Amino acid sequence: MIRARGTRVVSVLEARRAAVREALHAALAAAVSAGDLPTVEVPAQVAVGEPRDRSHGDLSANLAMLLAGPSGRKGRDVAAILLRHLETGRIPGCARAEVAGPGFLNFFLEPGWLSPVVQEVLAAGDAYGRSDCGGSRRILVEFVSANPTGPLNVVNCRAAAFGDALIRCLRAIGYVAEAEYYVNDAGGQVRKLGLSLEARLRQLRGEAAQVPEGGYPGAYLEDVARAYADAHGDAVLREPEDVRVATLAEYAVEHLLAEQRAVLERFRVSFDHFVRETAIREHGAPERVVERLVQLGRTQERDGALWLCTKASNEDNDDRVLRKRDGSFTYRVPDIAYHAEKFDRGYDRLIDIYGQDHHGEVPAVRLALQWLGYPVERLEVLLTQMVRLVRDGRDAGRVSKRGGNFIAMRDFLDDVGVDPARYFFLMRTIDTHMDFDIDLARSQTQDNPVYYVQYAHARICSILRQAGAAGIPGVPAAVLDHPAEALLCHCLATYPAEVRAAAEGRAPHRLTAYLRTTAERFHTFYVQCRVIGEEPARAAARLALCQATRQVLASALGLLGVSAPERM
């Protein structure tokens, strides 16, 4: 490991890239002063990447192609000129460089040049892959936020896995990220919930009550009714209607919310804040939002209702009602007030994770917030696409929060297991309309990719146990120059960048791809390279590689909230 500029640690990969970059700049200067190239502006971003195909070298630069336009020459010609002026001696361990393709300069380094990364990983320990890119900036991530009118389902499961993994990734790169759940515990739906519970309670007493039209007919309210009766009897039924409904609605909300929290906890998803709509309404925030929007001239009275004039903005395709004819607010008013309140709490960035079926509401909320003077550019709305259920190879109906066809998250976890469920959802981008094969999920034991990765971890643990018993030290006693070792080292070296990309790109699914590649390379290494029984220096070096690989696998799995078993 090389220390440069104070305490900043530069990895062997970064250091070698920097050396290539510097050598290229020197070559360019030499070429210009020799008159081989016209004076050109040096591009700010000279990419020094790692080619996928190993026959293309270890590092690759696109500088010549960037200069092709400005210098009026072909990329290949510029590359040849640069190569002529290039002093490969400036790059440690550089055996040769060559021109390839449309003008790439490819650099071939000595075998095993990435070996030092093993010590970097082991020295950094759990901190390897973490960074302070976020600079302790505060991010609030709101997700799941399901209505407290029923159990969570598979769609919520997708959002939960994504939001939680994203938060873990953001924290890993130095953001102060907080998880928030917004509880819609007010409004017409909650009243209907109370009425539905009342019907169930009456049914318990043998009355011929019916769950009202537009209510919640799910069987789960029968359980809630029994729980209520056990705790409080049925005296509430003799109260006046408004007291009756409010009491039962509140009970149902608390009961269902507790169930939601329990299943989320089981799914390893925890929230820092549960913010309730009733709390937002309590001090008149919705009224103030409407007043200000009226004062700002962004509203219009029409047909007895108050409308937000969003259509004129070109960002929404219709105006939206704020206050209904009956005088009550639509759900979007407390929604706007809630977002205003989130801004007021002083976060540097707000992230909302919603289902695609709510995307139509986003423009109105954004516009209202913008008009109210909030910095909406700091609000990111991420939409998770729908999940299509497939059973017996056929469409088993779409899953939406409002559709009747859903699988409860609790049952889903019983079938599939937490690790596979999390991994399964995190393998795909949230933009994908994913097919969820119920049969495959049920049978997933060996086919699920999560086991492939976990197995690599368990295999390493087995080696570590036996090597420990054999007294083999894990130290860099030899250069790791076997092709399988080199590929594995490369995975270790790119891990920090991968974590950062996952966090900043809001794309934790990148880590599942990374894990697969790393596990695959370990399995290949396992078959091709033995640890125990090799001559001592090589055994020690390979053992260190195993330790470093285990550490990175465990770290990446941890960012996804998936366990890293020591035995399987």
Add this chain to the structure above:
RNA sequence: GCGCCCGUAGCUCAGCUGGAUCAGAGCGGCCGACUUCUAAUCGGCGGGUCGGAGGUUCGAGUCCUCCCGGGCGCGCCA
């Protein structure tokens, strides 16, 4: 009709911030490998005009336009 998302191998999906050395993985199919650190593994074979057509560029799966196909929204429901 309008808005958002998607269209890549038989199936399910990757392909990072405005392109290059990007056509991939897994599963399924076929053939091989357990007396040595876990075979939940490894090696090999076959498989795609990247929905279509234009455009920008030295270069497009990736960017722009249009078209086709699918999903979801477009409630004084949330």
